[in-house]
Amino acid sequence: LVLVVDFGAQYAQLIARRVREARVYSEIVPHTMPVAEMLAKQPTAIILSGGPSSVYAEGAPRIDADLFTAGTPVFGMCYGFQLMAQNLGGTVSPTGAREYGRTPMTVGEPGTLLADLPGEHRVWMSHGDSVTAAPEGFAVLASTDVTPVAAFENTDRRLAGVQWHPEVLHSEHGQEVLERFLVDIAGCRQTWTMVNIVEEQVERIRAEVGDARVISALSGGVDSAVSTALVQRAIGDQLTAVFVDHGLLREGEAEQVKQDYVAATGVDLKVVDAREQFLGHLAGVTDPETKRKIIGREFIRVFEAAEREVLATPGPPVKFLVQGTLYPDVVESGGGAGTSNIKSHHNVGGLPEDLEFSLIEPLRTLFKDEVREVGRQLGIPEAIVARHPFPGPGLAIRIIGAVDEERLAILRAADAIVRQETTAAGLDGEIWQFPVVLLADVRSVGVQGDGRTYGHPVVLRPVSSEDAMTADWTRLPYDVLERISTRITNEVAEVNRVVLDVTSKPPGTIEWE
Ligand code: XMP
Numbered sequence: 001l002v003l004v005v006d007f008g009a010q011y012a013q014l015i016a017r018r019v020r021e022a023r024v025y026s027e028i029v030p031h032t033m034p035v036a037e038m039l040a041k042q043p044t045a046i047i048l049s050g051g052p053s054s055v056y057a058e059g060a061p062r063i064d065a066d067l068f069t070a071g072t073p074v075f076g077m078c079y080g081f082q083l084m085a086q087n088l089g090g091t092v093s094p095t096g097a098r099e100y101g102r103t104p105m106t107v108g109e110p111g112t113l114l115a116d117l118p119g120e121h122r123v124w125m126s127h128g129d130s131v132t133a134a135p136e137g138f139a140v141l142a143s144t145d146v147t148p149v150a151a152f153e154n155t156d157r158r159l160a161g162v163q164w165h166p167e168v169l170h171s172e173h174g175q176e177v178l179e180r181f182l183v184d185i186a187g188c189r190q191t192w193t194m195v196n197i198v199e200e201q202v203e204r205i206r207a208e209v210g211d212a213r214v215i216s217a218l219s220g221g222v223d224s225a226v227s228t229a230l231v232q233r234a235i236g237d238q239l240t241a242v243f244v245d246h247g248l249l250r251e252g253e254a255e256q257v258k259q260d261y262v263a264a265t266g267v268d269l270k271v272v273d274a275r276e277q278f279l280g281h282l283a284g285v286t287d288p289e290t291k292r293k294i295i296g297r298e299f300i301r302v303f304e305a306a307e308r309e310v311l312a313t314p315g316p317p318v319k320f321l322v323q324g325t326l327y328p329d330v331v332e333s334g335g336g337a338g339t340s341n342i343k344s345h346h347n348v349g350g351l352p353e354d355l356e357f358s359l360i361e362p363l364r365t366l367f368k369d370e371v372r373e374v375g376r377q378l379g380i381p382e383a384i385v386a387r388h389p390f391p392g393p394g395l396a397i398r399i400i401g402a403v404d405e406e407r408l409a410i411l412r413a414a415d416a417i418v419r420q421e422t423t424a425a426g427l428d429g430e431i432w433q434f435p436v437v438l439l440a441d442v443r444s445v446g447v448q449g450d451g452r453t454y455g456h457p458v459v460l461r462p463v464s465s466e467d468a469m470t471a472d473w474t475r476l477p478y479d480v481l482e483r484i485s486t487r488i489t490n491e492v493a494e495v496n497r498v499v500l501d502v503t504s505k506p507p508g509t510i511e512w513e
Pocket residue numbers: 292389390391392393433468505508509510511512513
């Protein structure tokens with residue numbers, strides 16, 4: 001276990017991911033956690049993240065100096081590096097010279113941390129203060145025009161630090177530097193794999209569940225597909241998965257869940273065909289928030305009814321509910337690694353008042369790319385594992401205007417073409433998400449064959465993002481855009497115009513509603 005101490009920068013999650021990419025398990029802890037508590041977790045190493053502030057700023061986060069004498073290897077990055085320098089008797093000076101962005105750096109004596117790296121390379125910097133003198137006993141390894149001490153190490157004490165951000169892709173050799181610390185200085189073993197995770201979780205779930213029964217809701221997304229498959233691997237038919245088909249998924253997606261997913265995982269799946277019910281309630285509704293509310297409400301109603309049916313079938317008590325919570329959600333809500341117990345919100349629909357489900361959240365420690373890897377280990381079809389994020393309300397919020405079968409069919413056909421072409425062009429990896437939006441109440445004049453048309457536009461909304469909080473429009477190659485446009489206007493009769501959304505987020509959101 002490597003602990004990443006979060007000093008409030010947005011980089012802690014990225015550092016934790018990079019450590020895991022080096023096949024060493026990592027967890028994030030807040031800098032307010034007492035050092036004794038950190039050490040009680042018996043970490044193999046501790047990494048201090050960057051932070052927004054100067055070590056001289058009022059209220060700047062500190063760390064207890066005991067951390068550096070405990071014998072546990074410590075690596076400081078940026079703010080963490082400066083904290084180390086200050087605590088260990090080096091000098092941090094508010095030189096006033098800022099370095100920001102890609103910065104050329106000169107390696108002097110490379111030591112262990114920078115061994116075999118080019119003498120000059122570029123690293124990502126973001127700081128105001130600089131370390132001007134290394135602590136006693138520490139070797140200075142590199143410098144820049146502005147920063148005399150850009151990296152230092154003391155291999156006897158197994159302490160090291162760098163002024164830059166090795167976790168950022170713009171830092172050349174960043175991952176190598178991180179691995180040098182983890183492996184060569186701290187002695188971590190690179191054994192973290194998704195195979196181990198599957199085995200561990202299967203055992204843990206079996207022990208926790210015993211003979212009880214478990215319910216899971218499958219949405220068609222990656223997280224619920226993987227968490228459900230993991231639980232089914234552990235307890236087999238004690239699990240019932242419920243898939244509410246609300247009719248708002250894209251072409252082929254419901255079938256993938258109902259057929260391919262079931263075939264691959266052997267899960268006992270209860271499919272509720274609620275398409276008419278959802279479309280009935282959505283009829284004539286154009287307001288985005290109203291659409292969302294209706295879909296949320298109906299989903300709970302349908303799921304509760306299915307739950308009651310499962311509860312009514314003879315067998316051991318149903319005690320658990322599976323949830324696909326991921327590590328970033330846990331970190332962001334300030335939570336630890338334990339499991340929580342909820343009073344199910346489902347009891348509003350007429351379940352016994354005192355019915356409580358415990359949550360099983362087998363993905364609580366994982367990042368999204370790790371979840372996909374677990375999914376592959378479990379044999380879930382690639383078409384599901386590689387899926388881009390898709391909103392719960394589905395295509396309903398990609399039809400601008402009222403939702404009906406006919407409009408859904410138009411959008412599904414256009415969306416399917418987009419997915420085929422981006423996949424064929426090998427672009428799925430660099431696109432975060434690619435909504436296709438039907439402007440159902442807009443018509444424009446066109447000409448096709450020898451006749452005038454009066455059809456609908458569709459909007460292409462490909463975006464690149466790290467976390468959906470901010471996003472940029474993806475610069476798709478013109479030839480791909482051309483193929484998409486030609487195919488949609490030829491193959492989808494009701495659409496005579498294809499337009500591209502070139503708005504970043506902010507100010508636009510990713511979805512149109
Ligand atoms: P926006 O449009 O707010 O979307 O930039 C950010 C991310 O959230 C997804 N999204 C939703 N997901 N229920 C969901 O489960 C919703 O109501 C919903 N609205 C937006 C969106 O697809 C994007 O990934």
